[in-house]
Amino acid sequence: MHYDVEAVRRQFPILSGGICYLDSAATSQKPNIVLRAMDTFYTSQNANINRGVHALAEAATVAFEDARKTVQRFLGAKHAHEIIFTRNATEAINLVAKTFGRSLAQKDRIALTLLEHHSNIVPWLQLKEEKNITIDWIGLETDGSLNESSIADVLSKKPKLLAITGVSNVLGTKIPLKEIIKKAHANGTLVLVDAAQMAAHEKIDVQDLDCDFLAFSGHKVYGPTGIGVLYGKEKLLNDLPTFLGGGDMIQTVTTDGFTAAELPRKFEAGTPAIAEAVGLKSAIEWIDSLGIAAIAEHEEHLLAHALEKLQTIKEVKVLGPKDAKKIASCISFTVDGIHPHDLTQILSEKGVYLRAGHHCTQPLHNHLGVVATSRISVAAYNTIEEIDRFATEISHAISAWKK
Numbered sequence: 001m002h003y004d005v006e007a008v009r010r011q012f013p014i015l016s017g018g019i020c021y022l023d024s025a026a027t028s029q030k031p032n033i034v035l036r037a038m039d040t041f042y043t044s045q046n047a048n049i050n051r052g053v054h055a056l057a058e059a060a061t062v063a064f065e066d067a068r069k070t071v072q073r074f075l076g077a078k079h080a081h082e083i084i085f086t087r088n089a090t091e092a093i094n095l096v097a098k099t100f101g102r103s104l105a106q107k108d109r110i111a112l113t114l115l116e117h118h119s120n121i122v123p124w125l126q127l128k129e130e131k132n133i134t135i136d137w138i139g140l141e142t143d144g145s146l147n148e149s150s151i152a153d154v155l156s157k158k159p160k161l162l163a164i165t166g167v168s169n170v171l172g173t174k175i176p177l178k179e180i181i182k183k184a185h186a187n188g189t190l191v192l193v194d195a196a197q198m199a200a201h202e203k204i205d206v207q208d209l210d211c212d213f214l215a216f217s218g219h220k221v222y223g224p225t226g227i228g229v230l231y232g233k234e235k236l237l238n239d240l241p242t243f244l245g246g247g248d249m250i251q252t253v254t255t256d257g258f259t260a261a262e263l264p265r266k267f268e269a270g271t272p273a274i275a276e277a278v279g280l281k282s283a284i285e286w287i288d289s290l291g292i293a294a295i296a297e298h299e300e301h302l303l304a305h306a307l308e309k310l311q312t313i314k315e316v317k318v319l320g321p322k323d324a325k326k327i328a329s330c331i332s333f334t335v336d337g338i339h340p341h342d343l344t345q346i347l348s349e350k351g352v353y354l355r356a357g358h359h360c361t362q363p364l365h366n367h368l369g370v371v372a373t374s375r376i377s378v379a380a381y382n383t384i385e386e387i388d389r390f391a392t393e394i395s396h397a398i399s400a401w402k403k
């Protein structure tokens with residue numbers, strides 16, 4: 001079927017002013033339908049969930065739980081109660097680090113890869129500080145893919161958990177998760193997938209992947225900020241101790257102690273992001289209406305075109321795989337003689353928005369031997385013309401900088 005990108009663009013009010021938004025890996029733009037769903041919730045259904053018995057509270061609770069069922073379907077989870085709403089992917093990963101981590105002892109190990117975002121590094125480094133555990137790092141090939149012998153070496157040390165990204169937020173590298181999860185399980189290692197850069201670009205099926213935990217953020221999948229998701233296998237979530245304490249996550253409280261609520265409320269203390277859950281549901285339905293495979297195919301064309309264009313500019317060095325089939329979401333690069341921050345500012349003045357810096361991946365940047373990079377990232381609404389405009393502006397910036 002023909003992918004009508006102009007029809008997609010018309011659904012995003014922020015794009016109507018002619019900006020060239022190539023920063024969707026940081027946060028995606030939101031279609032009208034998501035904005036309207038949240039507006040409708042606030043204008044006709046707003047009430048706090050769970051605690052009320054009046055009609056509005058019931059309607060809000062149903063809307064919130066419907067959102068959970070939509071996420072369950074989106075991820076292919078077996079049960080709706082395996083979906084825990086958090087603030088974002090960062091909080092979802094912290095939830096696991098701070099609950100699963102409580103049972104770890106000094107002899108235990110956690111495995112990470114050099115591709116990880118700080119959100120999937122710092123919670124484990126905090127655990128290292130607290131428990132004196134060891135962290136083992138899976139290394140990279142020169143093109144940014146994971147080094148096979150390093151995977152085998154790290155897993156042979158039988159870490160308690162491997163926390164791994166599905167797609168690199170810098171190099172765009174797509175990770176062969178299923179294969180790695182199988183190897184990890186063979187070593188008795190649980191796997192947490194950081195799907196923050198994956199969820200908008202690839203069909204996820206947690207049962208097929210057989211991952212133990214998976215985290216993503218609503219705001220990177222055309223939904224609102226303030227809501228994220230942790231998926232966990234039922235048994236594992238049941239076995240974990242509680243995370244944040246407060247209303248809603250308890251069954252009983254006495255002056256001596258408390259008993260935890262059943263899943264999923266056990267991990268959802270306090271008033272959750274109700275309107276945001278409604279927005280996330282709408283965003284997932286919006287993705288489904290286009291089909292994630294169709295979006296991914298469109299984005300692959302954009303990335304292939306960007307790789308081609310960038311490689312014709314001699315001052316540009318693309319980091320990571322040069323094959324669009326091996327990447328999703330983004331491409332990072334450096335430009336000889338121009339600092340990424342300067343480049344991004346110059347392009348911003350032309351209405352072309354990309355990102356510069358370490359992209360919350362200092363260990364990866366250290367490994368690559370660069371302090372900062374420029375990154376473009378694509379989404380369902382980007383066009384080939386925008387990639388051309390971006391490449392032209394890069395060439396202009398280089399010429400102007402040299403003068």
Ligand SMILES: Cc1ncc(COP(=O)(O)O)c(C=O)c1O
Binds near residue numbers: 119168194
């Ligand atoms: C790979 C990856 N993991 C985790 C995160 C954290 O997402 P959030 O800031 O929404 O929690 C990001 C954000 O850019 C990311 O790219």
